Amino acid sequence: MRKIGLNEIEDIALGAALLGAGGGGDPYVGKLVAIGAVRECGEVTMLDPEEVPDDALIVPIAMMGAPTVLSEKAIGGSEYKTLFEMISRFYGKEIYAFMPIEAGGVNSMLPIAACARLGKPMVDADGMGRAFPELQMVTFTIGGMRATPMALTDEKGNSVIFDTITNKWTEELARSVTMSCGGSVSVCLYCMNGKQLKEYAVKNIITRSEQLGKAIRDLKNCTEGTPEEAFYKATDGYKLFKGKISDVLRETRGAFNFGKVMLEGLGEFKGRSAFVEFQNENLIAVVDGKIACTVPDLICLVDTETFTPVTTDAMKYGKRVYVVGLKCFEMWRCEKGLELVGPRYFGVDTDYIPVEERSKVVFE
């Protein structure tokens, strides 16, 4: 058990944006929401998953929708309370603690804001260890858990409770409502007890985000080697490309941001080219026509000067970036995991090969 205050928020937001793998929302917007809540209501108590009683009601809270919408249509403030009451009423039991569902600029921050405003603790765990675009894409689905009862509310005060036959149906119906509500909403889903949390959650992911954020911030003071080398060391990252963004294609469809970013090589990659395709999050990185990394491994773009993560909605012409591959949470690499979030699910007709292997094509 420890406290999360303003300093921790800065680091968590930075590291979570990296783990967002291009998605998870704008860390600037996310940070503002969390900082505002902590300034007004005080620091948040963060629990280690092992500290949570087996029968406690633990509820992930998140924003759902297109990241580009999130940055213009923020949350109203009464959503946390509405969700809290909907879920507590459904279970006839108070929520013990909230947790994030994914790592990302907004979705790592929102639970901090909710916990600060409602005076509840937050659990240091999530359901992805990164960000994914669809709501059935959580380790809890691998564990056979149901997304529903799922509570959804918008900033206007509309709210909906879903109870569906599969988690894919939850995604389908909640996505329709999200679009009708203007493209982004606040949700609680995969309500679970402490036992399920300990079995299937990605543990200590907030702490991991904080460590990554701190490491990125410290790069400018690194004493051994170049900042770039220090960056790969701190993140356990695989170097995939360095280049200048030469084009970005985007489409907002079905409350998702789809797109493709084209890169022209810089430095040691001079004369080479690459592209990255995304659906909210980066899905596949291709260097000189060869696949260098695919989901569920993380493909992250970071600024070549500051190593700040570049989310898919912040990509623009001329920006100079490193493309980095990170290993995903181990559970994603099992058969059930790859069915949920492997390249074929996203329409990329290739087998999943871990980034440790895939990334070798870059230097062949």
Added chain:
Amino acid sequence: MRKIGLNEIEDIALGAALLGAGGGGDPYVGKLVAIGAVRECGEVTMLDPEEVPDDALIVPIAMMGAPTVLSEKAIGGSEYKTLFEMISRFYGKEIYAFMPIEAGGVNSMLPIAACARLGKPMVDADGMGRAFPELQMVTFTIGGMRATPMALTDEKGNSVIFDTITNKWTEELARSVTMSCGGSVSVCLYCMNGKQLKEYAVKNIITRSEQLGKAIRDLKNCTEGTPEEAFYKATDGYKLFKGKISDVLRETRGAFNFGKVMLEGLGEFKGRSAFVEFQNENLIAVVDGKIACTVPDLICLVDTETFTPVTTDAMKYGKRVYVVGLKCFEMWRCEKGLELVGPRYFGVDTDYIPVEERSKVVFE
């Protein structure tokens, strides 16, 4: 209090299809559902609204979606029980009786089936006195009542509860989910107590449907005047046109059937032409370029031989029909009523003038 059995169902279905004003679903499909339930589970007790205690929980039940979809994607059978449990759980109180929300081939029949299967009584009342395409279009909205909590379920077993800030938002969100569920779903909404029922419902509309159905069936035995004359007398209808359908334009969009049917005059209307536009239900009838009737008054097409109502999904080239105007329920003619269902709401840029006046243009 009286019993609704197989004979009553035949007449109610026929009369309700007329009051459906082109919508409300295929009376053949509706009848099958009601007859099947009554054969298996016995007759249904129908209560006069005045027999309902003031504090009883009364719940309208209906199908929502495009009529063309309803006729191919029927209900699964477990929907009534699911809805019953969702609403009872929400209120912590058992449902006292169901009622229809609108008059129509399917939506007058579904409550009979639900009541038979769940052993509950049905109230002789609805919220429109006809059919309308959107769910905020009920007398209960005029009375300031809320559509939510609204329960929705599909034949696969997905279910959703809505709680919205306005009835228009209920329509918006429920319509999205209806589309995602394949275009038609079963719903309960405008849950009310007996007092509200007595104040705002359209009373005795099932009995009125039954009388209309019986009258249409008896036309072939009429002894005074022609069957056509007897038809106008029995229905208090205004003669708008007699013609052959020469074209039908249709579009299924947003889980609605939009369209326009063109008519070439027959008999006394020889050489004249007319058209009727619809959104599930008929919205406006135009004879020789002049508006002869608009919503909220009822525009009904009936077969020239049998006087059977022709719903918008059954209109086809060559069919010979009478176009009849019926006065709507009085409450629709007030300012609030016309805001909800007047011609301008549907994009027809004209004032509402009652069919008693409008229909005079036909014989000028």
